[in-house]
Structures are given as C-alpha cells and as structure tokens.
Amino acid sequence: MTHDQSFTNQKFKLVGSRVNRPDGVDKVTGRAKYGADAAAPGQLVALFLRSPHAHAKIKKLDTSRAEKLAGVKAVITSADLPDHTNGAQLDVLENCMARDRVLYDGHAVAAVAAIDRETAKKALKLIKVSYEKLPHVTDVDEAMKSDAPLVRENIFTRGVDPKPTKPSNICKVSTFGHGDIEAGFNEADVIIEKSFKTEQTHQGYIEPHACLASVGPDGNGELWVTTQGHYTYRTVCSALLGMDMAKLKVTSSEIGGGFGGKTHVWIEPIALALSRKANRPVKAVMTRDEVFKASGPTCSTSMDIKIGAKKDGTITAGSAHIRYQDGAFRGQWGQLGAMTAFACYDLKNVQSVGYDVLVNRPKVAAYRAPSAPMAAFGVESTVDLVAKAIGMDPVALRIKNAAKEGTRASYGPTYGPIGIGPTLEAAKNHPHMRAKLKKNQGRGMACGFWFNFGGQTCSDINISADGTVNLTLGTVDVGGSRASMSLICAEELGIPYDQVKANIADTSSLGHNDTTEGSRGTFSSGMATIFAAREAIEEMKERAAQTWDIPVEEVEWVEGEARAVGKKNDNLPPLTLKEIAGRAAATGGPIAGHNEVVADGAGVSFASHICDVEVDPETGGTKIIRYTVIQDAGKAINPDYVEGQFQGGAAQGIGWALNEEYIYGDDGRLQNAGFLDYRIPVCSDLPFIDTEILEIPNPNHPYGIRGVGETSIVPPLAAIGNAVSNAAGVRMTHVPMSPPRILKAIEEAAEA
Amino acid sequence: MTGTLVNTTVNGDAVQFACPTDESLLDSLRDRIGLTGVKEGCGTGDCGACSITLDGELVCSCLVLGVEANGREIGTVEGLADGDKLHPLQDQFINNAALQCGICTPGFLVAAKALLDKNNNPTEEEIRYALAGNLCRCTGYDKIVRAVQAASKDLRKKK
Secondary structure, eight states, rough: OOOOOSOOOOOOTTSSSOOOOOHHHHHTTTOOOGGOOOOOTOEEEEEEESSSSSSEEEEEEEEEOOOOTEEEEEEEOOGGSOOOTTSHHHHHHHHOSSSEOOOSTOOEEEEEESSSHHHHHHHHHOEEEEEEHHHHOOHHHTTTTTTTTSSSOOOBBBBBBSSSSSOEEEEEEEEEEEEHHHHHHHHEEEEEEEEEEEEOOOOOOSSSOOEEEETTTTTTTTEEESOOHHHHHHHHHHHHHHGGGEEEEEEBBBBOTTTTTTTSSSHHHHHHHHHHTTTTOEEOOOHHHHHHHHHHHOOOOEEEEEEEOOOOEEEEEEEEEEEEETSSSSHHHHHHHHHHHTTOOOOOOEEEEEEEEEEEESOOOOOSSHHHHHHHHHHHHHHHHHHHHHTTOHHHHHHBBBBBBBBBBTOOOOOOOOOOHHHHEEEEGGGGGGSOOOOTTEEEEEEEOOOOOOHHHHEEEOOTSSEEEEEEEEEEOOSSSHHHHHHHHHHTTTTTTTGEEEEEETTSSSSSOOOTTTTOOIIHHHHHHHHHHHHHHHHHHHHHHHHTTOOOOEEEETTTTEESSSGTTTTTTOOEHHHHHTTTTHTTOOEEEEEEEEEEEOOOEEEEEEEHHHHHHTTEEEEEEEEEEEEEOOSSSSSHHHHHHHHHHHHHHHHHHHHHHOOTTTTSBOOOTTTTTTTOOGGGGGOOEEEEOOOOOOOTOOOOOOOOSSSSSSHHHHHHHHHHHHHHSOOEESOOOOHHHHHHHHHHHHOO | OOOOOEEEEETTTTEEEEEOTTTHHHIIIIIIITTSSOSSSSSSSSSSSTEEEEEEEEGGGGGSSSGGHHHHEEEOOGGSSTTTOOOHHHHHHTTOOOOOSSSSSSHHHHHHHHHHHSSSOOOHHHHHHTTTSSSSSSSSTHHHHHHHHHHHHHHHOOO
C-alpha cells in the first residue's frame, strides 16, 4: 500500500507533549545493557595488537609463539581474512586489519582471543612484527604538496580534467555553485579574503566500541554490538567474512553515544573472525586509547574563504576552497563541506571547491552534521568581517542575504519552505541580543545548515489481545526515539502513550533499516510508524465492520475506537481498540500493521546561535557566559529531547571551538589519546544553554518532521569565534581557540 | 589465575569474590559480581562513568583495586532505589530528560547522591563543580543540573 506523505497540519493530542521515556527506569537503575554489558558462557576475550608507527611496511609478522601459549584459542592477521583485492570492501577490511602496510598510529595488525584478559595480554607480547618505517604526513596542507609522502600509491585525483597520470594524496576535487563569481566580485564594494584552520576532533561518546560475537561452524552467527546501524553492520560484516546475510543476527545494544562514530565497523568483523576460528563466543571492547587512535574521528581542515558585498549589504559573490583530510582512507568529507559552506544564503554568484585528502591518521567517520561545522566556521567568520567592513549589524547582513523558499541552494537544489530567515529574526528579537556585556566580554552569532537524511525504513505494529501495542522499530534509539515513536504511534491509534511499548528489533526480526544517521530517525521511522499504524487501523475497521455486519465504508476510526457512521447505524455502540483486540482470534487472527518505505523528502534544517564569552587577556582562557540556540525542528515530537539535542550539539561545538584537538608529534603519533589530555567540556565549564524551538513544517512529512539531531553543532565554532574575536579585539582563524592560540593572537596584535 | 579472596559489602549485602591483585574494582564489580550498571568509559579516572562510593566516599572504581574493597562498604547505582521506590534523583533524571544515551547516568547519579548526602541545598555552581568529574557528551549538562536541583528540593521537602 502506498501512503501520502504530504504534511496535513492535523491537530495533535499527544505529539508535542513532554513525556518520560520508556527506557528511563532501566537507565537510572543500571539495568540497561550496553555493548560491554553482555556475556556468553565460555566467552573469550579479544585484544588487538596495533601499530606504533604512523606509516610503515610490515616486513614480517610472526604469531607462532602467541598461538602456542596455553589459553590462546585464536589469532587473526590479515592473512586469515578473505581476500578482497579490488573489491568494494577492501578499504573497510584494510582499516580493520592492516595488510602489508600500517597507515596510522594505532592501525590494527593482529588480534588474539584467549580465555582471559591476562592471557590475551601475554599473547600480544609474543607476536613479533618487524616494520620498515616509511615517511609520513599528518597535516592536510602538507599532504597536498607535490613532494609529500604518498599515503597510498594508487590514488589518482577524481573530479579534475584531464585525469592525472601521477598518484597523489588528493582523492577527489568536488565543485559546486552557480553564476559568475568573477563578475560578482567585480560588483562588490568590499571583498574579504581570509584563511582558516580547524583541528581534528573526536565524537567523544563515553561508551567505547564493544561487541560480543559468536559464529559456529554451521555458518550461523550472532553479534551483540553498540552501533547506530545494526543492519549496516550485518551487511558489511557478512560481506567481509563471506557469510550469508540472513544467518548473521545482529542485535543493537543500548548505545552509549555515537554521533556518527558508530556508523562504521572497526573491531566487529575481527571479533566475528576470531569467534569463527575459535568456535567460541568472543567479547571485544576497545580501550579509550584505542577509541581515540583507531576509531573514526572527524577531519582537520584548512580553507580559504572570499566574500564580496555591496555597501548596502548585498553579497555579490562567495567562494570557498576547503581542504579536508579523510585519514588514510578515501572519504567524501571535503565534498560535504563544499556543499554546506554557503547553504544558508541566497547568492547569485557562488562557488565552493572541496578537496578530499589522505594523511596518516585514522579513517575519518561522520561526526554530527559531518563537515558542516568547519566550513561554517570559515564562512560565518568571513560574513562577520564583511559586516564590520561595511558597518552593518551582522544579524541584519545575514537577514538581508538569507536563503528562502525558492532560493537555488549553492549545492544545487531549490529550497522549499525553510527556517533560516525565521531563526535569524528570532535571534534579532531575542533578549540575549540586548543583554549588557562587561569588560573583556564579547558577543557573537552564526548560522548553520544541515541536509537531514531519509532512507530505507520499516516498522511493525502488533496489537496484543489486551489492547496494548508493540511498536517494533529498526532505527537504533540513540537518544530517546522510543519515546517519540511511541507518541506518534499512540497519536495515530488514538490511545494513551503508555499503552504502547516500543522495541528495537534485531536484524532477524524486522526488514532492513538504514543506519540511524543524518538525523533520519524521527523523520523516517516516524513516517513508517504513522503508515504502519494506519494499516492497523484499516484492519481494525474491517474487524469492526465484520462484527457489526456492515460495509467497512460505514466505519470510521476516531479517538481510539471504531464508530459506525450514518443514521441507520445509530444503534451500534463504538468498539474500542481494546474490544476489537480482544475479539481478534474470532475475527481473523492477530491484528498488525506494517510499513516499508524509502523515506524521501527530508527537510533541510537551519539554526542561529548567539554566544557571549569572556576572554581573560592574561591567560587567554575563555569562559562561555551565555549561549542561545534557535533552530527549526519542523515539528518537535517530544520537546524535552529536542531541546536536549540543541543543547548537546552546542556543548560539543563549544568543546571543539575552545579545547578539543588531536595533537600529533613529529613522529606522526597521537600525543593525547585520553580524556585527560583531550579535554571535553565538563559541567563547570558551561552555563545553562537556552533553546528556542521553531516549527516550520516539512511539506514532505505527514507531521512536518525535519530531523533535529545534527544542525546544533554547526554554528558554535563560528559563533564562538566571532564572540572571542569581539571580546579580545583580534580575529581568531584557528580552531580550537585554546588559551595559547588566543594569547598568541593578542600578543601579535599588540606588536603590530 | 591466582586469586585473592575479598570479603566486602555491596549495596548493603555481604559479597565474596576472588580476583587477581592487579584487577580494578571496576572489573571485579562488572565481571565477577555482575553489576554492569557500573560503566567503563576510560579506565583512567577521567570520565566518572564508573563512580561508586567506598565507605561513603565518591571514587572512580577504575582507580581502586578489587582487593582494596576487602572489609569496605561499596555503593553503586544498583543500590540507589529503595525496593520498588526510585531515589528522588532517579525520578528527577527521568522527569527532566537528564539522560540521552544514558551511559554516564549511573556515574552521575552516584556522584550527585554523594553531593546531596553532604549538602542538601547546593547552589548551581556547587552542583556544577561536584559533577565536574563526570563526563556527559549528549546533554550539555543543562538538564542534569536541573534534575539535581529538583531532586534536592524533593529531598528537603521529605525532611
């Protein structure tokens, strides 16, 4: 059955109310089971041997002594894994286990499974590896130079004409835009050109990667794992290991944070391979050191931004050249950055060019609105400089140039109804904008954009004989979606919220669902839940019609009950969902609703953030004094958790802006792989974070849902950059704006 | 494994286990007693996910050896509720949406209870500093601080 996904502006009874989450008690009592909380009888402990070098040839790898150690049940190196040479999954496999070369500090070279941790540790020490060190490069600009050490030898830049004949570290050049930027810059009264850098950060989820793998000689396997996409893990792991997809059951544990970092496989295929070899369950848990070194942080970047404007504030042209490092494996992060760079604005002449570049660092993975915060840092800082140069209020300048319905986006499509203008108007009118600032304090604001995704989704609704309802979902609950999906299900069926019990299915119990990424969970699972509920309602109307012996056309579903329509049916009292469910056995069997959908039409999302900081000119330390997030949610299903997403993204952005960075030594090794030296914001670093939810409905969703999870991390780098620059009186162009960088900028300005 | 016998009290119950002398109390609690509400986020005392009380003092159980628990009293998140009645902190964490992924929640609850046991009317600043040893990556701490404020009010009303 096909369903109409258009927005209908229906009046809600439950959606939009603040309800407690159904998994709350489990999570405040310690009962909820995360990746590392499962155990199986006879399980082995897996540990990994990792490269101490940034780049080296593996000359010899001898595991024989480890294999002979009592208590060791399996050892795996790349030689034990299927050969995927020239295959689509080669990069994925090579990242999980190095083949001939190690490509970054922390790259896995071998893994052991033993009866306990002590034995596994001893076994790792018995593995002998001889390396031949190779030249390395960890900086994105260095890696683009023609004489840079080659991270891979078979990379020929795509997206340039003619196709290069020599390999380089530049995998891809992606160009977006329209109009004539030269003509646009010629029209400008003022042109600002500036270069920016941002350092590499990690998602910093508190739960390390963890799994429990079990594969038997019959080819059946199970994987319990912390992941944002258990179906994707099944697809990738079965392909890597040559297993039948249907015979590998993947169950997503409760997930202790992901933010994009749990969308790829890391230790999981190796845990499965160890289990298959040992014919025993194998538990693998990363240490925090391993998480930093060998999972998937986001890119460091370098970029040049140029914006031209007339004195009245009209931006006549914008260009961006942005260089993103993807780690040692090809990605599309520079491309995404180029797409998002100017997405907030309605520009006649615009061009953005993204470079994807390889370096000897871990494979980059998604991190909340991946690639957008860095590009926004460059563009939104430059917009502030333009405002200053023409003497215009920065909010007014943004409002004048904001994209609107009908604007051709810099990355191609034409926008429908969007929220950038309304968030800017809300920012202009917010009391925060008029609050007094004290000495050494400064205010900044910035805008942000994210696409939002849809994708493959399916949901089941099963109505129990007592009228309670099981809602079965395939998108992982990364932060409260069981509550919002239950609200939607109850809204449709017309029953109380607590009459619905939502569960996340394993891969054997429900059809494929794409990974929970791109802020797609509420948008797409919400859509599948609505449609599944409507199918269940159709079925219940049939059952009522049958009970009453009237045509189904004379039955309507109102407030959780079937009602017979028309004068001649006046004598028929309504049948509640509970009554229909109770009679299901006699009227045709169990009552269920299903929906399978490729959820198209995810609505783009915009936010405006305002930030006040105080910079200590003696130490260069920055304190966030006040922070306000204004974002278009489309429709806020459970506002508590929408606010939570706004606040959480802002806090991650604050950490990125002020403190967090991967620090590599000259030896190409990561120097701060721990929460002591990679310092994320703590409770005493932050103020309360104010939020304002706007609801500009997405026309392509019955409830108007857009997706809210990611956009909130996009503006903070620039908003704080603008605030710090205003407070310190010097323009900051390098993130994080840590005390030494701020002090240096202040001192350099004083000398000049 | 050469194990050392440890006699301890966990959430009021006498418990006995054997562990190697270099095993952390965190691993003993999780792997030998099955109290997986105590979480490991870092293993180096930086994240607070493994927070417990030892004789009433807040500690990171990853920085304590299992054998050090001999003769001591341990409190974990599993001991916060009184039978089927949740502790006000647990109630208010749910009511205030103070958790998203929930992995840091047990540590926050134990740390917040340690604060409120000593100070039943903390200021916002006192709450923020008392919880500064616990990392949360989801919430930005806003709703956590509000939950602790609400719970402290509930506790004061009770008395």
